[in-house]
Amino acid sequence: MQDYVLLMVGAALVNNVILARFLGLCSFMGVTTRLDTAIGMGLATTFVITVSSMLNWGAQEYLLDPYGLGYLRTVVFILVIAAAVQFTEMTVRKVSPPLFQMLGIYLPLITTNCAVLGVALLVVEGKMGLLGATLFGFASSVGYSLVMVIFAGLRERLALADVPRLFAGPPIGFIVASLLALAFMGFSGISTH
Amino acid sequence: MSIGIDDLTPTSAPALVEGTARVVALEGDRVWLEPEPRSGCGTCASAGVCGAKGIGTTANRLEARRFPLHDHLGLSVGERVVVGVPENALLKATGALYAIPLASTLGAGAVAQWAAGSDEVTLAAMIAGLALGMLAARLGAGRLGACGDLAPRLLRRAAPGEICERD
Numbered sequence: 001m002q003d004y005v006l007l008m009v010g011a012a013l014v015n016n017v018i019l020a021r022f023l024g025l026c027s028f029m030g031v032t033t034r035l036d037t038a039i040g041m042g043l044a045t046t047f048v049i050t051v052s053s054m055l056n057w058g059a060q061e062y063l064l065d066p067y068g069l070g071y072l073r074t075v076v077f078i079l080v081i082a083a084a085v086q087f088t089e090m091t092v093r094k095v096s097p098p099l100f101q102m103l104g105i106y107l108p109l110i111t112t113n114c115a116v117l118g119v120a121l122l123v124v125e126g127k128m129g130l131l132g133a134t135l136f137g138f139a140s141s142v143g144y145s146l147v148m149v150i151f152a153g154l155r156e157r158l159a160l161a162d163v164p165r166l167f168a169g170p171p172i173g174f175i176v177a178s179l180l181a182l183a184f185m186g187f188s189g190i191s192t193h
Numbered sequence: 194m195s196i197g198i199d200d201l202t203p204t205s206a207p208a209l210v211e212g213t214a215r216v217v218a219l220e221g222d223r224v225w226l227e228p229e230p231r232s233g234c235g236t237c238a239s240a241g242v243c244g245a246k247g248i249g250t251t252a253n254r255l256e257a258r259r260f261p262l263h264d265h266l267g268l269s270v271g272e273r274v275v276v277g278v279p280e281n282a283l284l285k286a287t288g289a290l291y292a293i294p295l296a297s298t299l300g301a302g303a304v305a306q307w308a309a310g311s312d313e314v315t316l317a318a319m320i321a322g323l324a325l326g327m328l329a330a331r332l333g334a335g336r337l338g339a340c341g342d343l344a345p346r347l348l349r350r351a352a353p354g355e356i357c358e359r360d
Binding site: 138 | 210283292327331
């Protein structure tokens with residue numbers, strides 16, 4: 001039990017997928033102009049990363065390892081992620097068309113989010129069991145969502161600030177992102193392994 | 194000029210999440226709207242220029258997302274309008290759609306791992322938990338829909354050049 005808690009704290013805060021591993025930076029800069037889009041994207045990504053971590057663990061354990069197909073790992077994982085996104089989109093559309101109208105826009109963007117593939121590859125590297133892999137995926141994506149929401153809140157405030165023209169827009173965004181990364185470095189004091 | 198932190202607090206936070214849509218058909222007192230494509234970078238209108246039709250293309254996805262609304266503005270085909278959804282409805286919707294299935298998947302997996310200690314059993318339990326969670330999400334979404342929370346509202350005609358992102 002303690003192992004799982006430490007694994008999750010480590011994945012969400014200490015080795016944050018955006019600020020420590022530098023994955024998913026395009027959505028980090030692109031979808032954080034508004035808080036509501038950041039929340040929508042964060043939750044959709046959380047769902048897809050968790051489900052695809054579970055499915056990718058199955059593909060690795062029951063297909064790639066037994067048949068010595070490890071060299072196809074990246075291709076297979078990309079296929080599994082794309083299938084998971086498509087499955088989620090179809091299910092959401094079936095479960096509730098109004099929800100699909102509101103939230104379906106974020107799903108296609110996730111297929112090309114490198115954080116999803118990165119987490120799947122980290123799971124293999126960590127040689128985790130199924131529950132550990134799924135919890136690692138879940139915690140990593142919670143960390144991703146947390147940073148997205150914090151950064152979106154900061155950018156909404158920055159939009160009202162009197163920023164010098166030279167720094168307006170992406171430059172001040174990058175400066176704030178680096179300050180946020182420095183703040184998250186404080187979590188590295190927590191020993192998780 | 195110095196600005197205090199209190200000056201940066203948004204004073205007129207919108208209660209509605211707004212988006213732009215285009216009128217594609219008229220049907221009595223209803224209009225069929227197609228949401229304009231949005232991309233992460235905020236280039237709403239230009240993101241739809243890849244006009245190829247087919248499964249998975251932007252045009253195909255947009256066609257699948259058409260929705261009807263009561264027309265109280267006297268709109269005609271081709272006009273662009275601004276529609277809005279309450280912010281709290283968006284949060285409730287994401288909660289119902291993603292949080293319930295995730296909680297049931299992880300809960301089922303944890304219980305199975307604790308009870309059986311086998312990865313095969315855990316995998317089967319997680320898939321069953323995901324399916325049950327989706328069913329629960331369907332019920333939750335149905336309840337939200339019955340309250341009318343999820344229905345978008347037709348707000349106004351879009352100004353020329355108006356896009357859905359607020360930058």
